[in-house]
Amino acid sequence: MPTNRITMRRIRETLRLHLQAGLSYNEIGRALKISKSVAGKYVSLARAAGVDWDAAQSLTDEELEARLYRPALPRSSHQLAPDFALVHQELKRPGVTVQLLWEEYARSNAQAYKYTSFSVKYRQFAQSLKRSMRQVHVAGEKLFVDYAGQTVPLIDAVTGEITAAQIFVATLGASNYTYACATERQTTADWIGAQVRALEFFGGVPRLIVPDQTRALIKYPDRYDPEPNRSYDEFATHYGCALLAARPAHPRDKPKVEGSVLLVERWILARLRNRRFFSLGELNRAIAELLADLNQRPFKKLPGCRASAFKELDAPALKPLPARRYELSRWKSAKVNIDYHVEFDGHYYSVPHALVGTVVELRVTDALVECFAAHQRVACHALSHKRGAHSTTAEHMPASHRAHLEWTPGKLIAWGARIGVSTAAVVTWQLEHRPHPEQGYRACLGLKRLARQYSPERLEAACTRALAIRSPTYRSVASILKNGLDRQPSLFTPATAPPLPAHENVRGPDYYH
Structure with a gap:
């Protein structure tokens, strides 16, 4: 005083x-x-x-x-003390401070603690909580994600083979509301797919997601400035949140999910230990049933349970989900060939012919192949699994198929004619049996490479044999040369069959007269 x-x-x-x-x-x-x-x-x-x-x-x-400075009054009842468990929960709301809560507590309480005593007693209460709960997380701020150490056996009903299903766990910082599901492995697709389902389970998006620095998500792990891979960064951009990878070997950076992993192992996986599962869907349905019970279990030192805390704290603070669900994509660099097509998994997709010789980025989803040049989308095709085929957009083609003067159909045919009649015929077949002549350029360039590798004479012989077997494709010609079949006798040379041995069971031609 x-x-x-x-x-x-x-x-x-x-x-x-x-x-x-x-x-x-x-x-x-x-x-x-x-x-x-x-x-x-x-x-x-x-x-x-x-x-x-x-x-x-x-x-x-x-x-x-x-x-x-009111004089301290004797306190004969603990009812005058604040509910520090409620104070701990209220501090998770955005903008709420210890001083504000003390003012609200002391305003109508003649026997209230002074601010200093209030602060000291709250810190003592917070230190009595579990180690993983000492941090005060703001509602809607952080989602912690990780995989459990335990796995669940999955039995193939046909072969009897047993594989280990991985258990993904996600926990919101303020409410401890928990999501869990099983995935086949821990690939990039598994990690991101599980996080998509977690956000849909929570019905909203936090401001930060805190993962491990796993190679499936982090392209360049680093203690201070980790860089996520392109797919994970695209996922974060789609949902409008930031990524804050935990430091390697620092579990205290994500204590919430570490504690939730233990709870999932004790209250879900332990209960499923004697059951047999034959599919991932069956296992996930069983996990979902027990997950609801886990989130309804009362806190030991705080009021309510995970589900009630989620409704009061995190749910109102989460950002809404975007209208469209994130679709996992793969990225790959590809060089545009002379026929203005790029290759992905054996199929060829067209891009504007002006990009010939440049490197473009391919974004591949389950349905589409998108091509990007200088961060601008220049082409989009339906994903095709037909190897060796072409997906060509007419707008990508050069006018009159003559944009690339160095390799016109006429020049390619003239080159084949200089090798021989059969080579010219094979070159002509490549150009005539495609929807557009330029699509045969790639095969013709392959024939030119074979002439350099094996000699023009052997290429002509191989083309002759390919025409004889009615397979004048580049692949057939290359196979003939590789196996040396061009050096074998001609297919049309009649072979003299040895006479049949005399035998009483052989009827001979006179039998049929």
Whole structure:
């Protein structure tokens, strides 16, 4: 309690500057040569005592001191103490501070703790909680994700083969609301697919997602500046959230999910230990049933349960899900060939012919192949699994099929004719049996390479044999040369069959007269 007039003068001046002049604590501190925390303390005492500037002017120093510094009263009942479990939960709401909660607690409580005692007792309460719960997480801020160490056996009903299903766990920081599901492995597709389902389970998107620095998600792991791979970064952009990968070998960076993994192992996987599962869907249905029970289990030291805390804290603070679900994509670089097509999994997709010779980025989903040049989409095709075939858009083709003057159909045929009649015929077949002549360029360029590799004479012989077997494709010609079949006798040379041995069972031609 203050005992001198200098302190009371500072209190009055603080109240005047803040309540009447509207100065901040920092400005008051600089003006009165006191710290901003002391200025805030004086204002908080006045608020708790219901003293405004007008009231402060009408009170003497002794009266003001008595109002601000009420004498401590004997506390015979614990009912006067605040509910620190509720305080701990309220601190998770955005913008809520310990000082605000103390002011609300002390405003109508004549026997309330002073602010310092309130703060000290709350810290003692927070330290009594589990280690993983000491951090105060703001509602809707962080989602922690990880895989459990335990796996669940999956039995193939046909072969009897047993594989280990991986268990993914996601936990919201403020409410501890938990999601779990099983995936086949821990690939990039498994990690991202599980997080998509987790966000749909929560019905919203947090501001941050905290994963491990697994190679499936993080392209360049680093203690200070990890870089996610392109698919994971695209996932975060689609949902409008940020990624904050935990430091390697630092489980304290994500204690929430570490604790939830243990709960999932104890209350879900342990209960399923004697059951046999024959499909991932069957296992996930069983996990979903037990997950509802896990989220309804009461907290031991906090009010409510995970489900109720989620409804009160995280659910209102989450951002809404986008209208469209994220579709996992793969990225690959590809060089545009002379026929203005790029290759993916053995199929060829056209791009604008002006991009010939450049490198483009392919974004591949389950349904589409998109081509990007300089971060702009230049082509889009339906994904095809037909190897060796072409997907060509007419707008991508050069005018009159003559944009690439160096390799016109006429020049290719003339080159084949210089090798021989059969080579010219095979070249002509490549150009005539395609929807567009340029689609035969690739095969013709392959024939030119074979001429350099094996010699023009052997190429002509191989083309002759390919025409004889009615398979004038590049693949057939290459196979003939590789196996040396071009050096074998001609297919049309009649072979003299040896006479049949004399035998009583052989009827001979006279039998049929």
